[in-house]
Amino acid sequence: MLRVLFVGDVYGQPGRRVLAQHLPTLRSGFDFVIVNAENAAGGFGLHREAADAVLKAGAGCITLGNHAWHHKDVFALMLDEAKYPIVRPLNYTDPGTPGVGWRSFDVKNAAGESERLTVVNVLGRVFMEAVANPFRALDDLLERGDLGSVFVDIHAEATSEKAALAWHLDGRVAAVIGTHTHVPTADTRILPGGTAFQTDAGFTGPARSVIGADPEAPVQKFLTERPHRFSVAAGPAELNAVALRLEDNRALAVERYRYLEGD
Template sequence: MKRLLFIGDVVGRAGCDFLTEKLGGIKRQHGIDITIVNGENSAQGNGITRASADMLVRAGADIITTGNHAFRRKESLDIFDEEYIVRPANYPEGGCVGSGVRVLDMGAFSVAVINLMGTVYMDPLDNPFTKIDRLLEGLDTPNVFVDFHAEATSEKKAMGHYLTGRVTGVFGTHTHVQTADECILGGHTAYITDVGMVGPELSCLGVDIGPTVEMFRFRMPVKFSTAEGACFLCGTIVDFDEKKGKSHKIDRIIIR
């Protein structure tokens, strides 16, 4: 039996610093074997840069997943050549940097990490349900974990049920609010609709409250910045049989 930790969207320098402070202790306390971190908002301001990705790796991430802000920082597109970072696999093929699948070699076993993005209220990418079918055909490990970066809870739920028994885990990201529906679908697939975030807790999804409220009040453009104040860390821990790719337990964690 192995144990995987998935950390939700890390927001800005504050989120990176808090992850650096807490992740080592979490891994030791829970005996974590593999750590996946969503880093698409880890750069100060938005997106992901070489510097923020390096912080996540130094903090203890084995694989970094992303989402709709993956390519926001054009000066850092070269990071997607690294084996430790994935971008949504359903970006159109041809001309898109990086890969939507990474396989982590753990010696006695391997783990595939797939990044997908939803299309409901999101960018019109390729159909993620069709894409995942093709991706699974090419994998030779039973241990498959999917970061489904999506807005609509219905689309995330549908993906979880679609992949039941076919992958080891499906983790929803993007909305930054941890949901309380963690479960093992079909006695096989760990699932949660949204893992949550890492960053300032008293905020609007990690950014300053004032400008966000003003945007909704007046519908005028505003400048967002990472909020200040105490941070929290949201994640999930999954126990899985690495020989069968079958999850047995999933727990939410919140570290304040």
């Protein structure tokens, strides 16, 4: 059995701060930690400083999303596969796309036995940019052998698309957990075929915010119908995550987790 923790979108410096403070206290209870860090650099993308901070906190793998290419740093990071275990969305299918859309890890469980865990990242297409079909991309990947327990981070806007993907993959992967919308959902469950699912893991960033941004600019945008420059909110940060127990490409348990600074 593998004990896996998945931490939702790390947002800016407050997200990196709470991750650095709290993840090390959780790390000993898990065999492997996956962190979505596609907002870790000022709310958009990933750069070297942010990647180093996420890995230092205890992440074994970093997943990304639609802001994957925001910082030039990420191209060099993706080439340094030994130091930076980054998984960008699988359904960028151009052969010249840097990085990889999935990685397999041989993870030691609590008994000291090695088990294979494969981490996959895909982008949704509803209300998002044009990318290849994530359903087909995953079907193609799952035709490979020796993937072990498969964890899928579906970075998407539409709840229906995330749920449909989970049902499509039920019984073929261990977990499908959503990211991108930054709000944790209350539908944590194991589907009939043994696949853990939650529409969105939530985010790791400033709690007194509009999905990470200082509330003033989003409020003014909605009031005036004009663009406003967003900035990362200050104040206490929260960490949202999903804890899983996986065995033989099935979920034995899944649970939401939330920590708030000062609580």
